[in-house]
Amino acid sequence: MDTVNLKRLAKELNLAISTVSRALSDSHEVSSETRERVRALAKKLGFQPNPHASSLRQNKSKTIAVVIPEIENHFFSQVLNGVEAVAQEKGYHVLIYLTHEDYNREKSILQVLRNGRVDGLMISVSNSTGNFEHLESCREAGIPLVSFDRIDENTDIPKIITDDAAISFKATEHLVKNGCRRIAFLSMSDRLSISNLRKSGYLKALEKHGMGKQQLVVECSPDDKQNEQEMRKLLQGKQRPDGVFCSIEKFAINIYEICQELNIAIPQQLKVIGFSNLPAAALLAPPLTAIVQPAYEIGKEASSILFKIIEKKTLLHSEKRIVLPSKLIERKSSRE
Amino acid sequence: MDTVNLKRLAKELNLAISTVSRALSDSHEVSSETRERVRALAKKLGFQPNPHASSLRQNKSKTIAVVIPEIENHFFSQVLNGVEAVAQEKGYHVLIYLTHEDYNREKSILQVLRNGRVDGLMISVSNSTGNFEHLESCREAGIPLVSFDRIDENTDIPKIITDDAAISFKATEHLVKNGCRRIAFLSMSDRLSISNLRKSGYLKALEKHGMGKQQLVVECSPDDKQNEQEMRKLLQGKQRPDGVFCSIEKFAINIYEICQELNIAIPQQLKVIGFSNLPAAALLAPPLTAIVQPAYEIGKEASSILFKIIEKKTLLHSEKRIVLPSKLIERKSSRE
DNA sequence: CTGTTAGCGCGTTCAA
DNA sequence: TTGAACGCGCTAACAG
Numbered sequence: 001m002d003t004v005n006l007k008r009l010a011k012e013l014n015l016a017i018s019t020v021s022r023a024l025s026d027s028h029e030v031s032s033e034t035r036e037r038v039r040a041l042a043k044k045l046g047f048q049p050n051p052h053a054s055s056l057r058q059n060k061s062k063t064i065a066v067v068i069p070e071i072e073n074h075f076f077s078q079v080l081n082g083v084e085a086v087a088q089e090k091g092y093h094v095l096i097y098l099t100h101e102d103y104n105r106e107k108s109i110l111q112v113l114r115n116g117r118v119d120g121l122m123i124s125v126s127n128s129t130g131n132f133e134h135l136e137s138c139r140e141a142g143i144p145l146v147s148f149d150r151i152d153e154n155t156d157i158p159k160i161i162t163d164d165a166a167i168s169f170k171a172t173e174h175l176v177k178n179g180c181r182r183i184a185f186l187s188m189s190d191r192l193s194i195s196n197l198r199k200s201g202y203l204k205a206l207e208k209h210g211m212g213k214q215q216l217v218v219e220c221s222p223d224d225k226q227n228e229q230e231m232r233k234l235l236q237g238k239q240r241p242d243g244v245f246c247s248i249e250k251f252a253i254n255i256y257e258i259c260q261e262l263n264i265a266i267p268q269q270l271k272v273i274g275f276s277n278l279p280a281a282a283l284l285a286p287p288l289t290a291i292v293q294p295a296y297e298i299g300k301e302a303s304s305i306l307f308k309i310i311e312k313k314t315l316l317h318s319e320k321r322i323v324l325p326s327k328l329i330e331r332k333s334s335r336e
Numbered sequence: 337m338d339t340v341n342l343k344r345l346a347k348e349l350n351l352a353i354s355t356v357s358r359a360l361s362d363s364h365e366v367s368s369e370t371r372e373r374v375r376a377l378a379k380k381l382g383f384q385p386n387p388h389a390s391s392l393r394q395n396k397s398k399t400i401a402v403v404i405p406e407i408e409n410h411f412f413s414q415v416l417n418g419v420e421a422v423a424q425e426k427g428y429h430v431l432i433y434l435t436h437e438d439y440n441r442e443k444s445i446l447q448v449l450r451n452g453r454v455d456g457l458m459i460s461v462s463n464s465t466g467n468f469e470h471l472e473s474c475r476e477a478g479i480p481l482v483s484f485d486r487i488d489e490n491t492d493i494p495k496i497i498t499d500d501a502a503i504s505f506k507a508t509e510h511l512v513k514n515g516c517r518r519i520a521f522l523s524m525s526d527r528l529s530i531s532n533l534r535k536s537g538y539l540k541a542l543e544k545h546g547m548g549k550q551q552l553v554v555e556c557s558p559d560d561k562q563n564e565q566e567m568r569k570l571l572q573g574k575q576r577p578d579g580v581f582c583s584i585e586k587f588a589i590n591i592y593e594i595c596q597e598l599n600i601a602i603p604q605q606l607k608v609i610g611f612s613n614l615p616a617a618a619l620l621a622p623p624l625t626a627i628v629q630p631a632y633e634i635g636k637e638a639s640s641i642l643f644k645i646i647e648k649k650t651l652l653h654s655e656k657r658i659v660l661p662s663k664l665i666e667r668k669s670s671r672e
Numbered sequence: 673c674t675g676t677t678a679g680c681g682c683g684t685t686c687a688a
Numbered sequence: 689t690t691g692a693a694c695g696c697g698c699t700a701a702c703a704g
Contacts (some may be wrong), residue, residue, distance in 0.1 A: 005697060016675045018404075021699060031673060046477075048451030052397065053697035055388040056680050071413045071420075080407050084434050093453070095399075096432045098420050117385030117429070118683095256619045278616060280580045281410075285621030287414075341681060352691040357683060367689060389681035392696050 004045045009130045013037060024049075055116070063093040064306060065113055065121040069101045069150075073249065074277040075295045076124070079148070082299020083122065089105050090307055092119075101126040101222045111142045113143070120144030120306045125151075127189035128222050132157075144309035146303045149293070150192050158315065160302045160322045164194050167326045168201025171273050171291055172245060174328065176209045179335055180243030180271055184216040184234060186251045198247045198275075216241055220251065228254050235262055235270070243334075246274030252288060272333040275326075287331035340381045349373060360385075392453070395481065399429040400642060401449055401457040405437045405486075409487050409585065410633045412460070412612035415484070418635020426643055428455075435560045437462040443470045456480030456642045461487075463525035468493075472603075482646035484638045485629070486528050492576045496649065496658045498629050500530050503662045504537025507609050507627055508581060510664065512545045514672055516579030516607055518572060520552040522563075522587045534583045552577055556587065566592050568593070571598055571606070579670075582610030588624060608669040611662075623667035630660045 010017045015034065022030045023038035024047075041047075054062045066083055068076045080096065087094045095118060099106040106126050111134070120143060121267055123135065132152040139145050139157060148160040185202045188195045199217060206212050218234060220227040228255050231254055234241065246252040252274030256266070264270050266286055274291040301322055308315060346353045351370065358366045358375035360383075375384075383610055391397045404412045416432065423430045431454060435442040442462050447470070449457055456479060460469065468488040475481050475493060484496040511519050521538045524531045535553060542548050554570060557564040567590055571579065582588040589608030592602070600606050602622055612626040637658055644651060 007697075017697090018676080018699075019674055021697095022674090024494060025699085029673060034673085040562065046447075046450070048448065050451055050697050051453045052388045052391040053680090054699075056392055056682090056696090057698045057700085058385070061388065071407075071416050072410065074408065077407045077413050080432070081434070084407070084432065088434075094432050096416070096420065096430050098417070098424075112384065115386055117387045182389075213681075238691095253616055253619065256616075260619070275360070280589055280592075280616055280620060283589065283596070283621060284616065284619050285623075287621075342683095343681075353681090354683080354692080355690055357681095361683080365689065367699090370689085384689090386681050388682095392680095392698090393682045393684085576694075609682075 004047050005050060009041055009045070009047060012219070020209075023219040027192070037186075045299070048270060059116065060119050061093075061117060062091065063095060063118045064303070064310075065095040065097060065118045066097060067097045067106065067109055067121060067123040069099050069124065069126045071096070071098055074279070075149075075249065075275075075293060077123075078277055078295030079299035082296040082301075083303045084299075086303040086307065087298055093123065099126045100102055101128055103128040105316070110134045110138050111144065114138055114141050118143070120310045122146045122148060122302050124149045126222075127192055127195070130191045146302050146305055146306045146309070148298050150194055153193055156320070157307070158305050158320045158322075160191065160298050160305065160324065161194070162324050162326045164197035164297070164326075166196040167291050167328060168245070168247075169205045170328055171289075172202045172205035173209070174289070175243040175245065175271055175273060175334060176205065176211070178267075178271060178334055179242075180241075181211070182214050182216065182239065182241045182242040183211075183243040183245060185219055185245045186231070186247055186252075186255075187217055187219050188248050189222075190219055190237070195247055202222060202245055224250075228253070228258065231255060232258055232262070235259070235264060243271040243273070246276075249274060249276040252276055252290075254286075256284065266333050267335055269288065271335075281329070282331060284333070286333050289331045290329050291326050292329055293326045297323035297324055338428065340383050340566075341386060341670050345374065345377055345381070345383060368624045371443040389542070396455050397429075397453060398427065399431055399454045399662045400639070400646075401431040401433060401454045403433045403435060403442065403445055403459040403621055404459060405435050405460065405462045407434060408431070410615070411485075411585065411611075411629060414631030415460075415614055415635035415638070418632040418637075418668075419639045420635075421520060422636055422639040422643065428643075435462040437464055439464040439466070446470045446474050450474055450477050454479070456482070456646045458482045458484060458638050458642055460485045461528070462558075463528055463531070466527045470633055482638050482642045482645070488532055489529055494641050494645070494656045496634050496641065496660065497530070498634070498660050500533035500661045500662075501537040501540070503627050503664060504534040504581070504583075505541045506537075506664055508541035508626075509545070509638075510582065510625070510666065511607055511609055511670060512541065512547070514579075514603075514670055516577075518550050518575065518576040518577045519547075519551065519579040519581060520554055521581045522583055523553055523555050523569070524584045524587075535601060538581055553607070560586075563587070564594065567591060567594055568598070571600060573597070577606070579607040582608065582612075582627055585610060585612040585614060588612055590625075592620065592624075602669050603671055607671075617665070618667060620669070625667045625670035626665050627662050628665055629662045633660055649651070 006017045006020050008018045023035045078163045080146050097109045146158045151159040266272050273289045277295050281288040342356050346356045356374050359371045386668045426428045433445045482587045487495040609625045613631050617624040
């Protein structure tokens with residue numbers, strides 16, 4: 001075969017395999033003359049070291065994994081973009097795994113990764129994930145691990161998150177100030193801390209404005225169809241809310257669709273606000289008031305921290321829990 | 337160390353490594369009794385075979401690569417979703433590489449992949465890619481390869497594409513029938529076949545309706561800012577078009593933004609049509625008439641074909657060039 | 673500065 | 689049915 005490996009190069013150059021290896025790894029204990037000879041031939045033959053051999057030998061894969069619920073979601077694709085930027089710079093490869101909001105799939109993915117395939121991984125858990133033992137056991141197995149956005153506050157796993165409670169408070173207050181008296185909160189999962197933080201910001205704002213009794217929390221499920229039914233019911237009911245806070249982008253899209261269907265005017269009859277990283281949010285009818293998370297930065301931060309762990313640098317205390325600010329972009333969907 | 341490998345299992349069970357290996361690989365030349373003993377302990381200790389060792393030994397990685405220009409684009413994230421579905425089913429891992437529309441980056445990515453890291457790869461080239469030698473040399477190196485959407489018709493590399501010329505013809509004709517007499521075409525790159533096919537469909541429709549002289553092709557560059565400038569110039573010029581055909585989603589978003597900025601009314605003053613896989617296209621102001629490509633299916637098809645090649649099945653002639661139909665969804669942005 | 677040797681963990685001979 | 693031995697391609701320790 002014409003497989004080009006160290007042995008082949010060594011043979012053609014009448015050198016020992018180890019010499020060739022050293023020459024290619026910039027070792028300074030090799031004469032510049034042979035180094036050039038080796039490099040020239042390597043280049044000519046298009047030599048690429050076999051990654052499995054060197055991974056096996058060095059016990060590192062130059063690969064990280066990104067485990068996310070879904071990719072058709074601007075938040076996660078922006079995160080991935082940030083991760084990839086850092087990884088490419090570091091000469092690392094990126095494996096992508098989608099859990100599709102399925103806890104069991106998530107568990108088995110982590111299980112498979114506990115074997116050296118990756119040097120580290122970053123994860124945002126599915127909304128059906130209730131416990132974090134699978135993360136803990138990865139960490140105990142010694143795999144560098146970083147979590148982001150959908151995280152667990154009760155572990156020592158480094159986290160990159162946003163100011164969910166504060167921005168949700170601000171968003172809810174914004175609705176109140178624009179005249180809403182009955183605001184619904186669409187929760188994505190009662191298991192996720194970010195969902196609960198967002199809810200708590202919402203509740204706190206209601207209480208501050210003496211509307212604690214008017215709370216209206218709709219717990220959504222992982223089932224899209226069912227959620228849409230719930231929303232339809234909500235908007236068709238007698239006590240229809242005059243404002244709705246969507247804790248994830250998908251819900252905002254759903255609400256828009258249902259309002260179109262039911263002829264409910266946004267913002268006149270219903271004011272809408274939602275977490276969203278849609279670049280087209282400003283172009284919707286009407287433009288959507290959005291809480292924009294710094295997704296790309298989250299990706300960059302998370303992977304930077306991950307690489308620090310991989311490189312065995314000790315993390316500063318402040319690096320174990322990083323909170324990045326989201327932005328509230330006010331647009332027509334929430335204004336009088 | 338507590339690393340759990342075949343050696344460890346063998347030791348604890350007083351068996352040879354090879355026996356353990358056989359037991360775990362369902363070999364029938366091992367007593368069912370020992371097989372169970374082995375499996376039990378393996379499960380108990382959470383044994384996961386070292387992928388680098390077995391990849392090295394078997395000369396296959398159980399990994400494929402997806403090389404795409406960008407991920408913050410619904411078309412590509414839907415494709416990735418389709419790929420991941422098939423890969424997960426096959427027990428394969430997916431590496432993701434972003435070229436950011438940079439030919440050189442694309443070349444060096446393929447270069448690095450020419451070494452056994454992946455069992456195959458699928459690619460949609462960047463819009464700055466003019467020649468396809470880097471693909472050819474991958475194929476010559478024996479790496480299973482499939483291209484999709486942004487492909488090269490002059491090679492034998494299997495392709496999954498859509499009916500670009502036909503659907504573009506239809507879209508342009510739709511604009512004509514809705515009264516447009518001066519239709520601009522925003523081309524993403526004069527190097528890409530899909531861009532040229534889309535353009536040809538546009539031109540053909542103009543000619544059919546005796547508007548061949550009114551062609552107005554704007555060649556865009558990989559530079560977003562510059563493209564926006566070009567579009568602004570186009571819409572501010574004396575001979576402002578009354579219709580615009582955006583060959584990619586991003587351009588449609590840009591056009592909407594610029595129209596908002598310049599107070600140009602869609603569709604009254606300008607009718608807009610564009611390739612787009614945005615789920616929110618129907619919610620834009622006004623709802624966007626879109627050419628929707630079957631992105632998820634492209635991902636599934638492309639990876640299915642890739643796995644056929646990997647498994648050394650011979651491809652039917654009809655599998656070497658698969659054309660999937662796009663859909664034209666007519667909405668307000670293009671109607672009187 | 674270069675060569676020899678050993679071994680990473682696994683799968684696959686060949687022997688018993 | 690099991691065990692011993694080898695080698696995938698590479699890096700690193702040790703020798704010269």
